[in-house]
Amino acid sequence: MSAHAGAGKYLGRPMERVEDATLLAGRALFCDDQPTRPGTMHAAILRSPHPHAKILAIDTQAVLKRKGVKAVLTGKDIQAETDPFLIVLRKPMDQWALAVDRVRFVGEAVAVVVAEDRYIAEDALDDILVSYEPLPAVIGTMDATKPDAPLVHPLVGSNIPSTRHFTYGDPDKAFAEADKIVELTIDYPRNSQTPLEGYVVVADYRPDEKVFDVLSNFQGPFTVHPVMSKALRCKGPQLRLRSPAYSGGGFGTKQAMFPYIVLMCVASKKLGAPVKWVEDRWEHLTAAIAAPNRVIKAQAAVKKDGLVLGLRYEQFDDYGAYLRPPMPGPLYRQHGIMTGAYDVKNMTITNHVVMTNKTPSGMVRGFGGPQIYYSLERLMQRVAVELGLDPLDVMRRNLVPRGSFPYRAAAGALIESGDFQTAIANAAEEGGLADLKRRRDEARKQGRLYGIGYAAVVEPAQSNMGYLSTINTVEERHKAGPKGGNVAYTTVSVDALGGVSVTADSLPQGQGHATILAQIVADELGLHPHEITCNMERDTQRDPWSIATGNYSSRFSSSTAVSGQIAARKIRDKLARIAAQNLNVTPDKIEFANGKIFARDNPDDSIRFSRVAGTAHWSPSELPDGMPPGLSEIGVWSPPELEPPNDADQINTSLTYGFVFDFCGVEIDRDTGQVKIDKYVTMHDSGKLLNPLLADGQVYGAFGWGVGCALHEEFAYDKDGSFLSGTFADYLCPTACEVPEPIILHMESPSPLTPLGAKGIGEGNCMSTPVCLANAVADATGAKDLRLPLSPSKVAALIQGDEPPPPAGQAKAALPPMAGGRGLVGEGSTLVPAAPEAVWQTLIDPKSLAKVIPGCHSLDLVGPNRYRAVVSLGVGAVRGRFEASVALSDLEPPKSALLSGDLLGPLGTAAGQGKVTLVPEGGGTRVSYAYQVVVTGKAASIGGRLLDGATRLVVNQFFKRLVAQTQGGAPGGALFWDGIKRMLGIGS
């Protein structure tokens, strides 16, 4: 073994990153920057405006006539070329890369156009005519569990495709012996860390080799690779996935792009050319992924002194419209550690998987942890409130006791090391808790709303890849065979001049893994980290297969980093044996430093590192007996502790378990309800820190997202299924003004289970920060039920009660209210210089009406007073072609009429009605109107703030044209003549 155990010359130090020079110069090649073959075509995707509808027909005739369009694909093409994706549950819930027969969420991919460039492809989407039959949608998680709820997957017969019940210890006894049972229901919202770089896929089908060659920023690389190759009906190596070294953020979300990889593979095969697709922001927010929202009914059986005897959880985890592999992971990823930092032996857990008409859920940083700790730590706060105790005292009373590590938690987690009491004591001391309490008391004396929150979290890292088999019964698991483990690979190679290169399996998205690998390898080989070249690209056709490969569950520090050290040591041992022969010492006496190799007790007699490396390549005959030539070694790390779940349904969820303790002070503005973070302290025991600068970076980043989850971020849906958060102006990410700088504290309880002693650190604050802030708001307001995000309006409602109704006479309801979507109402009047009869005639004659409706391409009479029209309308920068049906009713010529109709197009749907009244006034006609419109689909998701204005604009245009039309000419004509006159210098 090396003499470098523990911290080395570079490892353990706050080193600047080797990645940064390229990124800061703007020269990093992200996926969209990568070169593509000449002739690469570009795809655009048509998406469902409906949360739930049957697809009756798709007419693509017009699309292919467009210049530059090369191909169009619908669900039928996908059905012909692929098999449905495998799913974790054996239930009839088929899913494909494009919707087949039915759409189940707003944004679901329905068709693809491939064209010469993206502009042409996006334009061509307008020409695809899809006939839908809308179906009732189910959005609310608990609504979906009702017996009469619309079924998302009718063949399953229920919106709950899986329920499992777990018991640990003797919970009935615990609840019988309790002094009090504290209950809380949590409704955790949908959110995602939304990387700034969206999905990018370039697929190139190679027909001769029958290989799908894919360049993408998929974060796999092997996760769900079998799901894709099965769908494409090919063997694993025939689906070659290549990933660039630089990825613009991931946070788990870039796993969920696999349906698009399959989609572009099929498009490339059909077209016979490479096809590129770049997701836009609306697509990402609407249709990519969300962490599952979860309803948790939690109970704690407690004694008067705050001791928790038992816990009961019932969880309803909402996976949206499809269960995409590896879903329902978030429900099971942290199953073994459901008791958190507490020594609670008795517990029941009931897990329900729930389907709704929302975007499919997937992996997002924290992976189920934010939901779990939101319920557990809110519950602990409620225990304190209901027993009249201090929350921190209640937490301390229940912590896993000092000195009891390794500690086996009730559901199976093996917490290998730690000292939770000391971590909390140190945090309170170094973070100034006593001072914060004084601050709170002072603020309260002045009548201000101030609260303190706490949260304790056990942070699991490097997941047990058998975790998802916990969803199966013991019998099913026996039948399928045991699953566990988490294998890591790193390769270190040295060339004949001593140049060192490293490839590794972690596929980072900004975490700085290349830097840490360089530190590790440099320490082992006596070189400088800048002498180590790390290539972080991955290629599934060339690199070793491990399902754990990739950047998941904060695994790098305890897995890939370890395999890097193993590989470097193999190289080192080989070089040491060669050098020892030349230096006439035994290999155990050999040292590596400053590019030289020498005997420990005779450092002056050294050989250059490069020289020894050259021997390994050029002089096989000079090598020690039995040593193969060459210098390329693969390090494999597979910790034995990650055993499959046992027959008592216990699972050791992860290899390492860190500890996080946070406390914070918040002040709430009484007038606005805004929550201001006054102070935030976060203590981390993540074992040995490999690079403290980068470790803190992970904490700051997770904290920033935690603040977003607590106060700002939510994928919001209207009751009818319309998605309302389709832009970054609607899905609110916190900026530098909203994220304060937290105080980070560390202590180090090395993990005895990994050679580097390091645990994970990237996800702790995603779990601790949302609930810590919520607990502070609870402390400030006394509120029990808090639903994130704690936006000013929600907090204002908590402290001020519901908003009072508007004063009498302000609210007008000219028309009966309509349900769902973004509702718009308006009214007004205009004076038209024509008699009511002339105005009337214009409104009921299809030819003249066509000229009055803004953006109208055609208008046909389809029945008595019923019209079908094709119109172009826009909201903001987004325009679309709609099919409109318009009906006139309640006709009282020439006095009043009711117009009702609906619009259907790629931007969504609109349904509305308007009452038009004509009253003679001064030789003309006063046309008064009141309208009400409900908008759904893309228009609703992107244009919330713009819709009112856009609608007013259309209405104004309508009346302008009406004036022009009744004056005897089409407005276009009038404008044309105005223009001509202006050009000739006559008229106004």
Place this chain on the structure above:
Amino acid sequence: MPELKTIGRKSISFVLNGKPVVAEVEPRMLLSDFLRQELGRTDIHVGCEHGVCGACTIRFDGRPARSCLMFAVQADGHRVDTVESLATQEGALNDLQRAFRTHHGLQCGYCTPGILMSAEAYLEGHPDPSEAEVREMLSGHLCRCTGYVGMVRAILATAKARKDGKAAAE
């Protein structure tokens, strides 16, 4: 404002990072797409295409601007600068870029070029900003990785070093 047809191409010329660019573009092509797809620039990124995230920020006649909210034809006759313009004469990272590295002001680095453009422009007009002012300036950008701490420190440290350097020089 020249009259444009929606089809056909329009000839434009402008100065990019101090060098002349002459090109023919479709009037509807976004400046961000033009810089990336036609000129191969990798030092601006596209994050939202609706002007919120700031990843595509350039300097337009010196002022920070969202290139995703502009058409390429609008650059005609103007000066456009991207991160390349920050390099020192030797082609190395400038002091602001180096400070980002020292203070771990970036992780995935996707938002970084846009932030560098805004920060550089800001520091020219505000040589001695407070932390609150730096945060206010940064609020025009979204970063999802870092929690902003490192970049705030980097910008403040750069301002201080420039001020100290200037004082030392005087």
